[in-house]
Amino acid sequence: MNWPSSWWPNYNTIVVLAGTSVLGAGAGLAGCFAVLRRRALLGDALAHAGLPGICLGFLVWQERSLPVMLCGALVTGLLGVLVVSLLRRYTRIKEDAAIGIVLSVFFAAGTSLSRFIQTGTTGGSRAGLDSYTLGAAAGMRAQDVYLIAGVSAACLLLIVACYKEFKVVAFDPGFARVQGWPAVALDLLLTALVAVMVVIGLPAVGVVLMAALLIIPAVAARFWTERLSGVLALSALMGAAIGSVGTALSSRFSLTPAGPVIVLVGAAVFFISMLAAPRRGILALRLSQSAFARRFAEQGVLGRVLAAEAEAGPIVDIDDRSTAAATRRLIAAQAVVRDAQGQLRLTVSGRRRAEQIVRGRRLWQQLFLNSPELAPLYADLDTESIDALLPPDLIQQLEAESSTAADDRSEAQ
Amino acid sequence: MPPVLDVHDITVAYHRKPVLWDVDFTLAEPSLVGIVGPNGAGKSTFIKAILGLVPLASGSVRIFGEPVERQRKAIGYVPQRESVDWDFPVSVLDVVLMGTYSELGWIRRPGARQRQWARQCLGHVGLAELAGRQIGQLSGGQQQRTFLARALAQRAEIYLMDEPMAGVDATTERVVFGLLRELRSQGKTVLVVHHDLRTVPQYFEQVVMLNTRLVAAGPTPETFTPENIRKTYGGRLPLLDDAAEAVRMKERSA
Numbered sequence: 238m239n240w241p242s243s244w245w246p247n248y249n250t251i252v253v254l255a256g257t258s259v260l261g262a263g264a265g266l267a268g269c270f271a272v273l274r275r276r277a278l279l280g281d282a283l284a285h286a287g288l289p290g291i292c293l294g295f296l297v298w299q300e301r302s303l304p305v306m307l308c309g310a311l312v313t314g315l316l317g318v319l320v321v322s323l324l325r326r327y328t329r330i331k332e333d334a335a336i337g338i339v340l341s342v343f344f345a346a347g348t349s350l351s352r353f354i355q356t357g358t359t360g361g362s363r364a365g366l367d368s369y370t371l372g373a374a375a376g377m378r379a380q381d382v383y384l385i386a387g388v389s390a391a392c393l394l395l396i397v398a399c400y401k402e403f404k405v406v407a408f409d410p411g412f413a414r415v416q417g418w419p420a421v422a423l424d425l426l427l428t429a430l431v432a433v434m435v436v437i438g439l440p441a442v443g444v445v446l447m448a449a450l451l452i453i454p455a456v457a458a459r460f461w462t463e464r465l466s467g468v469l470a471l472s473a474l475m476g477a478a479i480g481s482v483g484t485a486l487s488s489r490f491s492l493t494p495a496g497p498v499i500v501l502v503g504a505a506v507f508f509i510s511m512l513a514a515p516r517r518g519i520l521a522l523r524l525s526q527s528a529f530a531r532r533f534a535e536q537g538v539l540g541r542v543l544a545a546e547a548e549a550g551p552i553v554d555i556d557d558r559s560t561a562a563a564t565r566r567l568i569a570a571q572a573v574v575r576d577a578q579g580q581l582r583l584t585v586s587g588r589r590r591a592e593q594i595v596r597g598r599r600l601w602q603q604l605f606l607n608s609p610e611l612a613p614l615y616a617d618l619d620t621e622s623i624d625a626l627l628p629p630d631l632i633q634q635l636e637a638e639s640s641t642a643a644d645d646r647s648e649a650q
Numbered sequence: 651m652p653p654v655l656d657v658h659d660i661t662v663a664y665h666r667k668p669v670l671w672d673v674d675f676t677l678a679e680p681s682l683v684g685i686v687g688p689n690g691a692g693k694s695t696f697i698k699a700i701l702g703l704v705p706l707a708s709g710s711v712r713i714f715g716e717p718v719e720r721q722r723k724a725i726g727y728v729p730q731r732e733s734v735d736w737d738f739p740v741s742v743l744d745v746v747l748m749g750t751y752s753e754l755g756w757i758r759r760p761g762a763r764q765r766q767w768a769r770q771c772l773g774h775v776g777l778a779e780l781a782g783r784q785i786g787q788l789s790g791g792q793q794q795r796t797f798l799a800r801a802l803a804q805r806a807e808i809y810l811m812d813e814p815m816a817g818v819d820a821t822t823e824r825v826v827f828g829l830l831r832e833l834r835s836q837g838k839t840v841l842v843v844h845h846d847l848r849t850v851p852q853y854f855e856q857v858v859m860l861n862t863r864l865v866a867a868g869p870t871p872e873t874f875t876p877e878n879i880r881k882t883y884g885g886r887l888p889l890l891d892d893a894a895e896a897v898r899m900k901e902r903s904a
Binding site for chain 1: 719738741748751752756757759800
């Protein structure tokens, strides 16, 4: 196979690929705790609030210096987060509204400042401030990659070292405080982690899209695993993959800047996870739900056949499509058979199953009658054997009560 | 010997409205204590104030004669079940292991010893076989028992439990009650926010009756009187509260 020469990356492309994949991994890692603590949007506010800081950094230094501009972004970004928490604390504004306000106002301030610089100051037009809106990953140089790698490594080290502390604070901050952990400080540390990751990502993906790199890998990873360590590892991996694949696609098809392509690749990863993940994915949930509906319909048919046989009368009006399908499945499973007249008859095993179902229903009804507040806690429509769900002494009691109730009814008649 | 718990004239207020007002309560000896009162009477806040989780407008709390900050390791806490996100990606065993975190100190991870101890605590509440499950897959009662196991894993001297028997199945209620007895027989102190007035005399040696102010506190036989119940609940009949509780429970589990 003959690769087109443009496919084989040159040195610059390798640098950019390395940078975006490490950035993706770091952001994926830092984003996990933000998402799990339901602070995902805080990262977005941070990113947008960083823009005025970048401009101020340029104004103060009077020339383009990445470290100074990023420090500026960190300061105004954290200021934005501070304003969000002040608004929430001292007014009745809810967090989502506070984030919305801060995010747009800081972004507006940043955009205005950048216009002011570009038209009003000498050399302003060369500051490249516009590229901070959507990022310019292609402009990444080796030292930028070192910075990203350093910060990501520090972030990884911190999470590995304080894994259990972060875990307990993120899951149950009240309990963590009772145990004596400095919950507020740990919380701030996690926020600072996100802030630093966001700021170093700004040159590459820009203030508008940075939040996607924090949120998407974490949310996608959560679909596949039930362990915190699993979510962290997978989110970092997915972040790296999203960053590098997005960059490669953007370079291959000359779609610049790379940020939007990276985010779209992230969206594809998220979409696949949402659909296809076992257990938590939409398809898996749908499948288990329809499997339950099928079993439930079968239980209904079995119960009706049993009742009809008990009254020695003929049935069976198989009315709608779901019961017809359930009946076909029961025949295939040899729980029921059709006799010469076309009537449904229970087989030996079918009768055993039907009796268990009917008995279960009778006892559940009695339990709902006896203790309506408790019954829903136990009830499970998918388990045919009531003995698996209730303690034996309770079942005995229900048996006794439901048979007296039946006697009462027959006496009344 | 200093009293187990000395709550000295505490007041807690949100936006100038008192939630707890001048509550003064001393527990000289280890005991099983029920905290009762109508909804919104400040029962949870009372527990949180003891734990230092809400700011006090005035007053102080001492445990074994020392400020709470110096007795952290002696305190076990069972928060309300609704206070956490049960979709959080941790297993039942992970949650119970959190009880051992304070003995570990910074950075150190729980090892084989802690794991074994956590499993033992889980077995104690009848959840040994569910250790590996993600916590969201448990029933409400099992989640409550997970929190109890975590508190047990803390090896505390004084336990504070916020409604451990609200909205749980009969098995869980039995487990909780058995546990209270057992902790008591080991000389521990347990304070429990409780909503079911019918079981108060059966479960608790002492009772704290709250309605923003402290209505009465002391040994259950002398304190838990119809007169004091009326004072605590005002015009609201406790029976109505029980009915409301049943409705709330049904809604929650639906």
